[in-house]
Amino acid sequence: MRSDDPNITWIKxxxxxxAGRMYLxxxxxxxxxxxxxxxxxxxxxVTVSYPEEExxxxxxxxxxxxxxxNRDEQGxxxxxxxxxxxxxxxxxxxxxxxxxxxxPDREKYPESFTIDELRCIYCGMCEEACPVDAIExxxxxxxxxxxxxxxxxDKEKLLSVYDVTKDQEPTKxxxxxxxxxx
Amino acid sequence: xxxxxxxxxxxxxxLMIGGLMTAAAYFVLLERRVAAWTQDRIGPNRVGMPxxxxxxxxxxxxxxxxxxxxxxxEYTPAxxxxxxxxLAPISILVxxxxxxxxxxxxxxxxxxxxxxxxxxxxxxxxxxxxxxxxYVFALSSxxxxxxxxxxxxxxxxxxFIGGLRSSAQLVAYELPLGLGILGVVLAAGSLDLExxxxxxxxxxxxxxxxxxxxxxxxGVAAFAEAGxxxxxxxxxxxxxxxxxxxxxxxxxxxxxxxxxxxHMILASFLIVILFFGGWSLPFGLTGAADAEQLSLxxxxxxxxxxxxxxxxxxxxxMLARWSWPRFRYDQLMALALKVMLPLGILNLVSLAVxxxxxxxxxxxxxxxxxxxxxxxxxxxxGAAWLAVAYARPLVADxxxxxxxxxxxxDSQV
Numbered sequence: 001m002r003s004d005d006p007n008i009t010w011i012k013x014x015x016x017x018x019a020g021r022m023y024l025x026x027x028x029x030x031x032x033x034x035x036x037x038x039x040x041x042x043x044x045x046v047t048v049s050y051p052e053e054e055x056x057x058x059x060x061x062x063x064x065x066x067x068x069x070n071r072d073e074q075g076x077x078x079x080x081x082x083x084x085x086x087x088x089x090x091x092x093x094x095x096x097x098x099x100x101x102x103x104p105d106r107e108k109y110p111e112s113f114t115i116d117e118l119r120c121i122y123c124g125m126c127e128e129a130c131p132v133d134a135i136e137x138x139x140x141x142x143x144x145x146x147x148x149x150x151x152x153x154d155k156e157k158l159l160s161v162y163d164v165t166k167d168q169e170p171t172k173x174x175x176x177x178x179x180x181x182x
Numbered sequence: 183x184x185x186x187x188x189x190x191x192x193x194x195x196x197l198m199i200g201g202l203m204t205a206a207a208y209f210v211l212l213e214r215r216v217a218a219w220t221q222d223r224i225g226p227n228r229v230g231m232p233x234x235x236x237x238x239x240x241x242x243x244x245x246x247x248x249x250x251x252x253x254x255x256e257y258t259p260a261x262x263x264x265x266x267x268x269l270a271p272i273s274i275l276v277x278x279x280x281x282x283x284x285x286x287x288x289x290x291x292x293x294x295x296x297x298x299x300x301x302x303x304x305x306x307x308x309x310x311x312x313x314x315x316x317y318v319f320a321l322s323s324x325x326x327x328x329x330x331x332x333x334x335x336x337x338x339x340x341x342f343i344g345g346l347r348s349s350a351q352l353v354a355y356e357l358p359l360g361l362g363i364l365g366v367v368l369a370a371g372s373l374d375l376e377x378x379x380x381x382x383x384x385x386x387x388x389x390x391x392x393x394x395x396x397x398x399x400x401g402v403a404a405f406a407e408a409g410x411x412x413x414x415x416x417x418x419x420x421x422x423x424x425x426x427x428x429x430x431x432x433x434x435x436x437x438x439x440x441x442x443x444x445h446m447i448l449a450s451f452l453i454v455i456l457f458f459g460g461w462s463l464p465f466g467l468t469g470a471a472d473a474e475q476l477s478l479x480x481x482x483x484x485x486x487x488x489x490x491x492x493x494x495x496x497x498x499x500m501l502a503r504w505s506w507p508r509f510r511y512d513q514l515m516a517l518a519l520k521v522m523l524p525l526g527i528l529n530l531v532s533l534a535v536x537x538x539x540x541x542x543x544x545x546x547x548x549x550x551x552x553x554x555x556x557x558x559x560x561x562x563x564g565a566a567w568l569a570v571a572y573a574r575p576l577v578a579d580x581x582x583x584x585x586x587x588x589x590x591x592d593s594q595v
Contacts (some may be wrong), residue, residue: 021571030505034220041219049224 033094060139061172064122067115067153068161070171077159078134081108085126085135093119094126113155118148133173138165194307198282200506206443207244213500215240220504234346241541248436259336266335271430271437274328278444281321283307286376288482288485289461292478301475305485306376309431315363315373318452319356325445326352332438333426344425347511355406355413361526362400365393365533366456379460380432383470390457390473392556395529397457399522399582404449406518409442411503415511450495454488458495461488513576520575525566532562551557 019025048055057063070078081098099111126135138161145151153161173179211226218225229246230238258267274406288305295301311317326349333345366389367373370381382388390397406413427438428475454460461484464470469476476484509517536555544551 016577018571021574022567026506031501034501034505037222038216038219039223040220044222045222045224046222047218113429 004173049121055141057139058139058167061175063139063141064124064137065140066117066138066143066161067120067126067158068136068138068165069155069158070136070162071159071166076103076107077113077155079110079113079133080106080132080134081110081113084129084131088125088129090123090125091119091121093117098112110155113158115153115158117145117153118142118150127172136172138169140165189325190303191573192300195283198287201277202228202279202444202447202546203440204244205447206440207248209443209447209496210247210439211240211243212497213503214243216497216500217504220501223564251436252433254432256434259338259429261337262429263335266331267429268434270328270332270335271434273331274325274441275437275444277321277324277328278441278448281318281448282444282451284311284317284375286379286455286460286488287447287451288488289376289379289481290476291481291485292476304376305481310374311375312374313379314375315367315551317333318375318448319360319363322445322448323352323356325441328438328441329426332430336426336429338429340423341426341428344428348409348426351406351409351413351415351514351518354515355403355522356552356585358399358518358522358526359403359407361523361530362396362403363456364526364530365389365396366400368530368533368537369380375455375460379455379462382459383462383468387556388457388459388462392559393529393533394560395525395566396533399526399529400457401453402517402522404453405502405535406514408449408499410446410499412506412508413514414508415514446496446499447492450492450499453495454491458491460491461485463487512578514576516576521570525570528562528566532559 057065072078079096080101081096083096083098086092086094086096093116095112095114095116096110097112098108101107101109103109122137124137127137130136140161143151169175215225225240226243227240228237229240229242230236231242232245257419258264284306285305286306290302290304292301293299293303307315329348329352332343332349333341333343336342366378369385369392370378372381373376385392427435430438468487469480536558540551540555
């Protein structure tokens with residue numbers, strides 16, 4: 001595009017008044033902004049001093065923390081080993097081995113279900129892809145471990161996350177007042 | 183056995199260097215805390231006493247910073263000019279430290295006669311230096327060599343542009359800096375920094391109020407010489423990575439950063455000494471200018487007053503960093519050469535005229551004439567400021583010209 005192109009709209013910058021040209025209002029304004037923020041930093045800083053203070057994670061329904069595998073009413077794993085989550089996963093961190101289900105109401109169940117929590121990017125695609133609301137992201141954010149192996153969560157670990165968090169965080173479909181698909 | 187004077191000088195040098203290095207380290211912490219506060223954060227407050235759990239509001243941070251710098255890899259790129267690359271941080275730090283030999287940190291302290299030092303000790307490494315001011319400005323100009331050497335020896339375009347900008351900026355702002363000082367020298371009649379403080383006490387008014395125009399010119403130039411925002415073009419991170427010290431690492435980088443803080447401390451000392459009365463407070467709280475003997479308490483009080491003033495100026499330096507945006511390069515140069523230089527000359531000429539008139543017409547004059555002169559200086563300052571506002575030397579329209587046919591130029595782009 002050339003500078004004499006008719007499509008360019010040329011804007012004239014507003015003329016400075018005398019006060020603006022003398023720099024004094026700008027000088028005062030800059031200092032005033034600085035002092036306002038310093039006052040705010042002392043009374044109400046945005047910093048969260050983490051181990052002493054817990055951060056506010058906002059709405060737990062949309063927070064994406066550690067995964068869990070939900071159980072149904074009879075305490076069985078809900079997952080039907082359809083591989084939708086593993087397919088949707090952009091980081092390829094979900095590994096499922098399916099097997100024939102021991103229960104009559106479904107055909108398959110996961111014999112093993114592992115998530116590499118270090119590879120996971122916590123995008124929530126698995127949760128969205130799941131047709132039976134089996135995999136969910138909880139609002140637990142302080143996930144730590146001492147080795148890489150420790151951070152590879154297997155089925156039992158993921159189910160135990162559900163057992164630990166089910167009281168504070170029932171399944172998302174329950175909380176949103178929707179009937180869970182079965 | 184060396185003479186007591188030599189021992190005294192060695193002690194003073196050791197105290198000065200130790201104090202300055204510690205001060206520079208702690209001003210880094212203060213800078214980080216102020217930066218955090220102005221961004222609604224808390225800032226570094228975790229590192230306290232080593233090997234304990236005492237946090238002490240982050241006062242251990244400078245130690246951790248220093249250890250980090252020393253233990254980092256000392257990397258010298260293969261493409262640099264090695265002797266100059268090593269010489270640059272050394273020269274800049276040596277110059278920055280040597281300046282403080284002539285800078286008084288207080289007035290003097292009484293000592294017992296039995297020490298063989300007379301009855302008082304001046305709180306300056308090289309006392310009664312009649313060319314003190316010349317020495318300070320000669321050495322602070324040497325800083326530009328470190329910057330230019332660093333930028334050139336790094337053999338890298340960002341460093342080179344940083345060094346180039348820095349040398350142009352420092353050379354341009356030397357002029358208003360010198361002109362700002364000349365008014366003070368004219369009023370005090372001496373180049374001795376201690377004598378300038380005493381002259382302000384005798385006059386009863388600090389030169390910041392007696393020569394507002396000179397203060398503005400000097401203050402702006404001092405900011406630019408210290409390379410602080412809004413004049414930190416030599417090393418603006420957004421444009422030049424790190425400017426002239428892009429290629430430096432570990433201890434060499436530390437020397438550059440410490441030298442930068444020393445420049446800021448020096449600028450603060452000079453502003454306080456030349457324009458805010460050094461160790462003095464108004465209403466005679468700090469005693470007479472030429473008192474023959476001071477009590478120890480008064481000597482220490484003057485030292486504290488001066489340190490407090492320098493501290494306040496440094497805090498202002500740090501606040502200024504977060505308050506105003508950086509100048510564009512052409513505005514920076516226009517400010518030095520089109521605004522500050524004429525204002526400095528105006529300040530000097532008007533002061534010379536006022537002093538000459540007062541001396542010739544009134545024979546020195548009393549309080550009334552002094553007040554009249556003060557008023558005249560403020561009028562000159564206001565008039566000059568208005569003239570600058572109307573002339574608008576910093577406004578430059580550098581958008582493409584539409585009145586000339588730019589077809590050919592555009593087709594080449």
